[in-house]
Amino acid sequence: MLSKTDASAAAFAVAAVVFFLIGGLLTTVVPPLVDKTWGKPFENSDPSKGPIGKLEPYTDLERKGRDIYVREGCWYCHTQQTRTLLADTKRSGWRGVDAPISTPDEFVYDSPHMFGTKRTGPDLSRVGGKYDAQWHKTHFRNPRDLVPGSIMPPFPWIAENPEEFDAMVAYLQKLGRAKDWRPDHDYEH
Amino acid sequence: MQEKQLTTGAVSPSGAAAVSPSAHADTTAKWFLISAIGYFFIVGIIAITIAAKFVWPELLGTVAPLSYGRLRPLHVNGMLFGWLLAADMGLTFYLVPRLCGVRIWSEKLGIATAALWNVIILGAVVSLLAGWNQGLEYAELPLALDIAVVAAWIMFGFNIFATIGTRRYAQMYVSLWYIMGTILWTAFVYLTGNFAVLAATGVNQANLNWMYVHNAVGLIFTPVGLALAYYFIPKSGNIPLFSHKLSMIGFWSLAFVYVWTGAHHMLHGPISQWLQTIAIVFSVMLLIPVWTVVYNFFATMKGQWQQLRENVPLKFLMSGVVFYLLTCFQGPMHSLRSVNAIVSKTDWIPGHAHMAVLGAFSFFAVAGCYYAIPRMFNRTLYSDALANWSYWLLMIGGLGFFVTLWLGGVWQGWQWNNPAIPFIDTVVALKPVWLVRFVSGILMFAGIVAFLYNVLATVTGAAGVEKPRAAAA
Numbered sequence A: 001m002l003s004k005t006d007a008s009a010a011a012f013a014v015a016a017v018v019f020f021l022i023g024g025l026l027t028t029v030v031p032p033l034v035d036k037t038w039g040k041p042f043e044n045s046d047p048s049k050g051p052i053g054k055l056e057p058y059t060d061l062e063r064k065g066r067d068i069y070v071r072e073g074c075w076y077c078h079t080q081q082t083r084t085l086l087a088d089t090k091r092s093g094w095r096g097v098d099a100p101i102s103t104p105d106e107f108v109y110d111s112p113h114m115f116g117t118k119r120t121g122p123d124l125s126r127v128g129g130k131y132d133a134q135w136h137k138t139h140f141r142n143p144r145d146l147v148p149g150s151i152m153p154p155f156p157w158i159a160e161n162p163e164e165f166d167a168m169v170a171y172l173q174k175l176g177r178a179k180d181w182r183p184d185h186d187y188e189h
Numbered sequence B: 001m002q003e004k005q006l007t008t009g010a011v012s013p014s015g016a017a018a019v020s021p022s023a024h025a026d027t028t029a030k031w032f033l034i035s036a037i038g039y040f041f042i043v044g045i046i047a048i049t050i051a052a053k054f055v056w057p058e059l060l061g062t063v064a065p066l067s068y069g070r071l072r073p074l075h076v077n078g079m080l081f082g083w084l085l086a087a088d089m090g091l092t093f094y095l096v097p098r099l100c101g102v103r104i105w106s107e108k109l110g111i112a113t114a115a116l117w118n119v120i121i122l123g124a125v126v127s128l129l130a131g132w133n134q135g136l137e138y139a140e141l142p143l144a145l146d147i148a149v150v151a152a153w154i155m156f157g158f159n160i161f162a163t164i165g166t167r168r169y170a171q172m173y174v175s176l177w178y179i180m181g182t183i184l185w186t187a188f189v190y191l192t193g194n195f196a197v198l199a200a201t202g203v204n205q206a207n208l209n210w211m212y213v214h215n216a217v218g219l220i221f222t223p224v225g226l227a228l229a230y231y232f233i234p235k236s237g238n239i240p241l242f243s244h245k246l247s248m249i250g251f252w253s254l255a256f257v258y259v260w261t262g263a264h265h266m267l268h269g270p271i272s273q274w275l276q277t278i279a280i281v282f283s284v285m286l287l288i289p290v291w292t293v294v295y296n297f298f299a300t301m302k303g304q305w306q307q308l309r310e311n312v313p314l315k316f317l318m319s320g321v322v323f324y325l326l327t328c329f330q331g332p333m334h335s336l337r338s339v340n341a342i343v344s345k346t347d348w349i350p351g352h353a354h355m356a357v358l359g360a361f362s363f364f365a366v367a368g369c370y371y372a373i374p375r376m377f378n379r380t381l382y383s384d385a386l387a388n389w390s391y392w393l394l395m396i397g398g399l400g401f402f403v404t405l406w407l408g409g410v411w412q413g414w415q416w417n418n419p420a421i422p423f424i425d426t427v428v429a430l431k432p433v434w435l436v437r438f439v440s441g442i443l444m445f446a447g448i449v450a451f452l453y454n455v456l457a458t459v460t461g462a463a464g465v466e467k468p469r470a471a472a473a
Helices: A002-006 A009-028 A030-034 A060-071 A086-091 A133-141 A162-174 B027-055 B068-100 B107-130 B143-165 B174-194 B202-237 B244-266 B273-285 B287-301 B305-309 B312-334 B337-343 B348-376 B384-416 B423-429 B431-460
Strands: none
Touching (some): A009 B174, A009 B202, A009 B244, B027 B107, B068 B107, B068 B143, B068 B174, B107 B143, B143 B174, B202 B312, B244 B273, B244 B287, B273 B287, B273 B312, B312 B384, B423 B431
């Protein structure tokens, strides 16, 4: 059959598209139909099934903060996924408590998704509630004032702009909080 | 000149030329190539700047448009679309008419495509520096520019298919399949990654995004890059391709296997386990198309390796083939869960990605430029010695870049897997690696400058090189 494509551009084009579309459709259109957790927001009130909580849509302020996160390319250096690796649950954890693993139902309201591919800085999927606003302000002004040796760039235009700063912090504090896992709420607000 | 018999054994990229070489105006190819090489240089400066920011994080730190988060997408998009894809399109405009024994279907349409492409790249520079970023990797550009890309691609694809439709030889040489495949697959892949993706959220969106990101490399840059290698290796070495049949196996297995692997970008992440497993299985199967292609090239070179001493295009091509082999060995290995747990998200990954885009596909494109540009302008290359310098600078810079990032990445991955080590210590540990990467970047950039200068001196005839070539083909 394929030898025909050797001399006929039309036969070639049909075969090339068909070969491609088999995998193309089976890996893009079909998976969300099979795995319903991709589209259903997280909700759990039974502690025996893991952390309880509910995924709420972003508020306007949080969404604005998220837009700044996208605009500034924070996502080129920070991932947002606590993977099924022991080290990830420990690194995202807090005061000896391991962070829960990220599941698809926690990201239903995310667009653009911010899962990321590179960890130049730490994963931020569970950073909500870890630091207070003052910490973030100092950190955005110059990360090295708080963390010597950091290579995170300074973001003075966020730190010095109260509107943008509040939005940014609101977004960061929301990250990973659908699952109520953080043992200590002392850094909040 | 109709060739009735279909060949399956050794073949040459063209029979007797049906159209005399001087009949090709090549205006489109020239425009694409000259602007692509210009962007290679400009985006090279951005590349060095972001490498420097890893060493001196406060460099340009108070200027928002020049911060890391704005320059990095400009570097990636600039290199992928401004340099590499434009160079690939330019070389396609060079080789398709020659392989078909006819003139390009429409030179005017081609020039309009090149002009539109330049508008897109300039628009990309402005919007990315301004922070108008869609937030999806490789799909950062705003919607208006995405639509312009689709228009340019239709113009490009139409011109190429129309040329192939008027060809003099029935049997199509391998490069033509890869080019047609690129045009068709890119359409689907690009639409998925830039349009369909906007209708989805969360994991569903990420899955479409990775399908696009992965296939931008696998079904755009890979096939068009291989089209160049299949043409320029036999051409610049003046040797027939070892096997037509083997190239068919390589092509059709690539067409079938590549698209399944997108989810390997989220191994261990919040995406269904079974989809991860499918992506792993198909990632390993990728070894089939890669090894058949590479075997074909090596077998073509049999008894001809001494040519590498003098022949700069061939040097770039065969080094590119080796980098291709290595990248495509790494890829399947990363997709194994155990290896992935160490290297994923580390600096290993940019090491791997640069070997593919710079080491393999850019080397093919540079070789094509060194071969085709003097022929299009009917001149000899300004300086073979300078071309040789550009090879060694890019080679040594590239190796320095790849190897240090691999070593650094593995080390980083080991450290991350021990949660007792504070994160910041793993940052500080990588600082020597980033310094070496910066220095390697300077070497590569010097190679780009040598390449640019050589090309410009050739086309302007600045240094009095207007000796016409004896035999151009």
